[in-house]
Amino acid sequence: MKGPLFYSKILLFGEYGIIKDSKGLSIPYNFFKGALKKDDNLSETAKKSNESLKKYFHYLRDLQGQEPELLSIDLKALKSDVDTGMYFDSSIPQGYGIGSSGALVAAIYDKYSIEKITVLENLTREKLLRLKMIFGKLESFFHGKSSGLDPLNSYLSLPILINSQENIESTSIPxxxxxxxxxxxxxxxxxxxxxxxxVQIFMDKMKHEGFRNVLKDQFIKHTDACVEDFVSGNVKSLFGNLKQLSHVVLDHFKPMIPKEFHKLWRRGIETNDYYLKLCGSGGGGYILGFTQDLTKARTALKDYHLEVVYNF
Incomplete structure (x- = not known):
């Protein structure tokens, strides 16, 4: 048995801000992917994944018991497959901010949901919001609290534009x-x-009025502008806003940036060779970079491995 592939995602803009209703833009990233598989002879990694799926089954069973109107998963089929060695075969690195749990959740929903909303339907705003809500509950097992965006992106394999928490749409990018x-x-x-x-550090910071003001007046303002610039292809304006956004993150989100990258982050702002921003919640994993001159950025970051996601 091998299920369909589900891809990783990159939240280009909106990390933390979307919790407070900023805009956001999430795109599929097809370089990494995962699929449900079954095998008689499991490797150590596959065994670990299978054990995790056993725990996840119990979570889904309880969730369905508590919220039957939200979810109808074929629990019998899921249990049978998990008991006979099903695992999630994935190349998506975990803890890297590109949606490893999101792809798994999308694969489970796709295979076992009894009344699933499919990509082939007319995806109205109501359907997208319902999917996002279901995925948020399904992914909470992995993160404690989830917006549902990662699985939504992986499931649809389309760029998602977040206008606010209650207003999301699939979109096209240049x-x-x-x-x-x-x-x-x-x-x-x-x-x-x-x-x-x-996320806990962020929530603690949100208790302070000064930080809340920075979030609203600077972070969300520049995030929203970046989303609009990127979707409309306004590169000049985009890089002006990116520079501001990179600065705000360095000044006010330092705990989310690994210490050894503080200098590198600042150097990008000072030289304009590249601008860095958080990819997901930060704290490690990938860091997102934007440059108007890839050759310059590669030279400036020659000691690091760069993976190009999108050219313009």
Whole structure:
């Protein structure tokens, strides 16, 4: 048995801000992917995944018992498959902010949901919001609290534009220009990040009025502008807003940036060779980079591995 593939995602803009109703933009990233598989002879990694799926089955059974109107999963089929060695075969690195649990949740929903909303339907705003809500509950097992966006992106394999928590839509983004000098890239921090502690730091910061004001007046303002610039293809304005956003994150989200990257982050702002921002909740994993000149950025970051996501 091998199920369909589900891809990783990248939240280009909106980390933390979407909790407080900023705009956001999430795109599928097809370089990493995962699928449900079954095997008689499991490797150590597959065994670990199977054990995790056993625990997840219990969570889903309880969730369905508590909220039958939200969810109808074929629990009998799921239990039978898990008991006979099903696992999630994935190349998506865990703790890297690109949706490893989201892809798994999308695969489970796709295979076992009895009344599923499919990609082939007319995806009205109501359907998208219902999917997001279901996925949020399904993914909470892994993070404590989930917006549902990662699985939604993985399930639909379409760019998702978040206008607010109650207003999301699938969108199109400008076609890649593979000969363009500009690029969005991933920088590997070499550290595994954990979402829950980072979100806790953010929530603690939110108790202070000064931080709330920074979030509203600077962070969300520049995030919203970046989303609008990216979707409309306004590159000049985008990089002006990216520089501001990178600065705000360095000044006010320092705990989410691994210490050894503080100098590198600042250097990008000072030289304009590249701008860095958080990829997901931060604390490790990937860091997102934007540059108008990939050759310059590669030279400036020659000691690091760059993975290009999008050219323009």
């Amino acid at each position: 076609s890649q220009n593979l000969n363009g000098k500009g690029a969005v890239f991933l920088l590997d921090s070499g550290i595994i990040g954990e979402t829950a502690p980072m």
